[in-house]
Amino acid sequence: MRFFTIFDIVKDKATQLGHTDSEMYASLRKLKLNKKDLLPFKESGIIPTDKKVLNGILSYLEMTKVELELKLGRIPSGFEDVFLNNTKEIAKMLEEKKSVKHEEQNHNTAIKPYFSTNLGKLYHGDCLKLFKLIPNESVDTVFADPPFNLDKEYDEGVTDKNSFSGYLNWYYNWIEECIRVLKPGGSLFIYNIPKWNTYLSEYLNRKMNFRNLITVDMKFGLPIQNRLYPANYSLLYYIKGNKPKTFNIQRIPLQTCPHCTREIKDYGGYKNKMNPNGVTLSDVWTDIYPVRHSRVKHRKFNELSVKLLDRVISMSTNEGDIVLDPFGGSGTTFAVSELLGRKWVGFELGNCEIIKERLENKETDRETLEKVYEEKNKLFPDKIKKLRKKNGLWTDEDFSSNNKCENESGDKKGGKQIELSLE
Ligand SMILES: C[S@@+](CC[C@H](N)C(=O)[O-])C[C@H]1O[C@@H](n2cnc3c(N)ncnc32)[C@H](O)[C@@H]1O
Structure with a gap:
C-alpha cells in the first residue's frame, strides 16, 4: 500500500x-x-x-x-x-x-558489523538496506524510534525532512521489513508522535494484531497556537499472529503522595487483596521522563530512557531472545538488552561511535537500571514503605502472610488478587 x-x-x-x-x-x-x-x-x-x-x-x-x-x-x-x-x-x-515483482534477495554477508559484543551486532548504514541481512522470522521483538519528520537536526547524512506521503511510504517500507523478520508471536513497538501513529495504525491493523496504543505522558514542546498542548508520545504495540509468544506482566508501585505517603487514589477498600508485587502496568505511562541529566545522557537530544526500554524488553522477551532496533540513536535499546541478557541487532545511519562507547562502558546504564528495579514489581518502593510504616500507614507486609504471591502463576491459581488500575 x-x-x-x-x-x-x-x-x-x-x-x-x-x-x-x-x-x-x-x-x-x-x-x-x-x-x-x-x-x-x-x-x-x-x-x-x-x-x-x-x-x-x-x-x-x-x-x-x-x-x-x-x-x-x-x-x-x-x-x-x-x-x-x-x-x-x-x-x-x-x-x-498484475506485474510480476521480483523481490530483492540480498543476504549480503559481506557487510561487517561496526561493532559487536557477545550478545549483539551493530551495523552502520540505512536500515532499509541493512534489514536485508536479517533472515525471515528470526527476531522476537522490534523496537523502533525513528525520526519524526520534524526537520530536527541529526548527524550528517541523516535527514528528518520529507514530504508527508514520502515519510509515510518510507515508514511502510521498513515496517514491512519488521513484519518479515519477526517470529510468529513476535512483538513490534513503534514510538512516535500521535499524528504519525494514527496513519501507521491504519496500516498495521491490516497486517498485525493490535495489542495496545500506549500513551507516554510527556511534555515535549511549547504550546501551539489554536491547538491543544501536545503532551504525549504514543507507543504502538502489535504482535505478529494471534497471540504473543511472550508477555510478561509488568508491575509498578501504587501511587502515593510524595509528602504524606498516603495513596493518591482510592483502592476501594480491598488493600488486603492487593498484589504485593505492585499494580498491573496500564497503557498510560506517566512515569517516563526525558533523559536530561548530563551524567546519564549520551548525546544532545533524542535519547529514550532506560526505564522505557526495560519495560518494552522485559514485557515482550525472555533471556536469550533477540531484540532488533533499526534506529539505534544513542543505543538505549542495545544497552538495556545487554543488561537484561537479551541478544540484539541494531542499525544506525548516523554516528555509531557513541553507541560503541556506551556499550563498552555500561556502568552508568547499570546504575540507572538498578534504580528502575528499586521501584519495579513492588507495591511500595522500600523508601516509601519505611516512611509509610513511620506514618502509621498500612503496607503489603501487613497482609503478606495471607497474601503470598511469588509470581504471576501464583496470581492465577489463587484467583483472588484484586488488580488496581491506575485510573
Ligand atoms: C529518534 S533517534 C533514536 C533514539 C534512540 N531510541 C535512543 O534512545 O537513543 C532516531 C535515530 O535514527 C537514525 N536514523 C535515521 N534514519 C535512519 C535510517 N534510514 N537508517 C538507520 N538509522 C536512521 C538517526 O540517525 C537517529 O539516531
Whole structure:
C-alpha cells in the first residue's frame, strides 16, 4: 500500500503535462485556485469539502471525484456496495494487470558489523538496506524510534525532512521489513508522535494484531497556537499472529503522595487483596521522563530512557531472545538488552561511535537500571514503605502472610488478587 495526498496527485499531473511549479500554479489560478487552497491537501489524506476547491482540482486533473478517490487508494464514498458486490470481477481485472515483482534477495554477508559484543551486532548504514541481512522470522521483538519528520537536526547524512506521503511510504517500507523478520508471536513497538501513529495504525491493523496504543505522558514542546498542548508520545504495540509468544506482566508501585505517603487514589477498600508485587502496568505511562541529566545522557537530544526500554524488553522477551532496533540513536535499546541478557541487532545511519562507547562502558546504564528495579514489581518502593510504616500507614507486609504471591502463576491459581488500575 502506498500513501498519496491530493497534492501528490496534482504534482504527478503537472509532471505529465510538463509543467514547472509556477506553470502548475498559474494553471490552477485560472481555475480560481490559489496556492494556499492546496496547502491542506499537502499534509493530510483528506478530500476538499469546499466545492469550489474540489471542482478546481478535478478540472486540473481532468478527473471525476470517483476517479480521484480511487487514485487515493480508497473505495469511493457511496460505492462501497457496488465494490463489494463485484469483488470477483474487480479481482479478475486486477490479477490480469498484475506485474510480476521480483523481490530483492540480498543476504549480503559481506557487510561487517561496526561493532559487536557477545550478545549483539551493530551495523552502520540505512536500515532499509541493512534489514536485508536479517533472515525471515528470526527476531522476537522490534523496537523502533525513528525520526519524526520534524526537520530536527541529526548527524550528517541523516535527514528528518520529507514530504508527508514520502515519510509515510518510507515508514511502510521498513515496517514491512519488521513484519518479515519477526517470529510468529513476535512483538513490534513503534514510538512516535500521535499524528504519525494514527496513519501507521491504519496500516498495521491490516497486517498485525493490535495489542495496545500506549500513551507516554510527556511534555515535549511549547504550546501551539489554536491547538491543544501536545503532551504525549504514543507507543504502538502489535504482535505478529494471534497471540504473543511472550508477555510478561509488568508491575509498578501504587501511587502515593510524595509528602504524606498516603495513596493518591482510592483502592476501594480491598488493600488486603492487593498484589504485593505492585499494580498491573496500564497503557498510560506517566512515569517516563526525558533523559536530561548530563551524567546519564549520551548525546544532545533524542535519547529514550532506560526505564522505557526495560519495560518494552522485559514485557515482550525472555533471556536469550533477540531484540532488533533499526534506529539505534544513542543505543538505549542495545544497552538495556545487554543488561537484561537479551541478544540484539541494531542499525544506525548516523554516528555509531557513541553507541560503541556506551556499550563498552555500561556502568552508568547499570546504575540507572538498578534504580528502575528499586521501584519495579513492588507495591511500595522500600523508601516509601519505611516512611509509610513511620506514618502509621498500612503496607503489603501487613497482609503478606495471607497474601503470598511469588509470581504471576501464583496470581492465577489463587484467583483472588484484586488488580488496581491506575485510573
Ligand atoms: C529518534 S533517534 C533514536 C533514539 C534512540 N531510541 C535512543 O534512545 O537513543 C532516531 C535515530 O535514527 C537514525 N536514523 C535515521 N534514519 C535512519 C535510517 N534510514 N537508517 C538507520 N538509522 C536512521 C538517526 O540517525 C537517529 O539516531
